[in-house]
Amino acid sequence: MWKTVLKRFLLMIPQLVILSLLVFILAKLMPGDPFSGQITPTTDPKQIEALRIKYGFYDPWYQQYWRWITNIFHGDFGTSYTFKLPVSTLLAQRVGNTFWLSLLCVTFLYALALPLGIFSGRYSGGKFDKAVTFYNFVTYAIPGFIFYLIMILVFGYTLHWFPASGSVDAGVTGFAYVISRLRHMLLPAICYAMIATTGTVQYLRNEIIDAKASDYVRTARSKGVPIDKVYTHHIFRNSLLPIAAFFGFTLTGLISGSVFMETIFGYPGMGKLFIEAIQSRDYSVLTTLIMIFGFMTLVGSLLSDIIMSIVDPRIRIE
The missing domain is CATH 1.10.3720.10 (MetI-like)
Structure with missing residues (x-):
């Protein structure tokens, strides 16, 4: 029984990889970005553009995906753009x-x-x-x-x-x-x-x-x-x-x-x-x-x- 349980856990790995690809792609297809909501009539567009460059929003998608999935394996889920806190802290x-x-x-x-x-x-x-x-x-x-x-x-x-x-x-x-x-x-x-x-x-x-x-x-x-x-x-x-x-x-x-x-x-x-x-x-x-x-x-x-x-x-x- 426990051998089968282990096999099922190992089978989860490719399933989670496929899920991560779908999640990442669909998130990128959403209109706008996390900084769109910060734009006001008095906002300097250069500041928003600098944030997009800083967080790698113009990098190729595969580089962004690899950076994201690598950070997850290291326990780094990123930082919330809205709450200005680590995602792990929010989840806790x-x-x-x-x-x-x-x-x-x-x-x-x-x-x-x-x-x-x-x-x-x-x-x-x-x-x-x-x-x-x-x-x-x-x-x-x-x-x-x-x-x-x-x-x-x-x-x-x-x-x-x-x-x-x-x-x-x-x-x-x-x-x-x-x-x-x-x-x-x-x-x-x-x-x-x-x-x-x-x-x-x-x-x-x-x-x-x-x-x-x-x-x-x-x-x-x-x-x-x-x-x-x-x-x-x-x-x-x-x-x-x-x-x-x-x-x-x-x-x-x-x-x-x-x-x-x-x-x-x-x-x-x-x-x-x-x-x-x-x-x-x-x-x-x-x-x-x-x-x-x-x-x-x-x-x-x-x-x-x-x-x-x-x-x-x-x-x-x-």
Whole structure:
């Protein structure tokens, strides 16, 4: 198994090289440059031109690419043209926020989706199942950003139960700091969990309904195995396989894909930084973030395979 894991990591190298080429070329094809936004009626064009020459914007593209990729291997992601800070410093400030928010989102997601899917599948056709089906229909139909804005309006500005933006209150320390961080993460995490349960609930519900009609379930019931034990030891475990297959993508996808959630909630994470980099044409930040997001996607694929081999003994990565 571990040999295959190593091979998969080695296979990531050419994939990341291809990704880096695409990212670099597409970034260069964007209109303008990082210094275009600094031009005002009083700006001396010679100063802007000097900056472009200083940062090598007129060098051949392959020289720029080689310089960029070499610096990355040395841990130098460049300097943000907008924030005037090393990109590594910016990432260090934001990655913790995104990680803890993503972890809380995944926790709430499965805490809500698993019970809904299990009981909906077990009592399919009943009132609870119909209520869950209606809930899935509503959450699937409503756009996420609309739902986020409504929740901010209701619970942030009207009821004042949760902060409407930010990641922590100013000037708090100690245990109050931890509570403040948690309060700022609760609303976006709850909102994400409510919207993102649809796929997990439907997968689990359908798997349980199919498993109830399986031969091994009928055999267990004919031997007098209690119905609760049939569900916990047979149906539930086999029905978790599709959920386990997507767990790695769910976790890493949240870390790399929380762009809209962080932007709408004003949460200073990597997703919000990504939007800010696009708006300001901050190439150093933009290219670094896309490379990180691409790497996380590849890691998610590998993580899902490993989880599948652990959950189902019949599946082994050979």
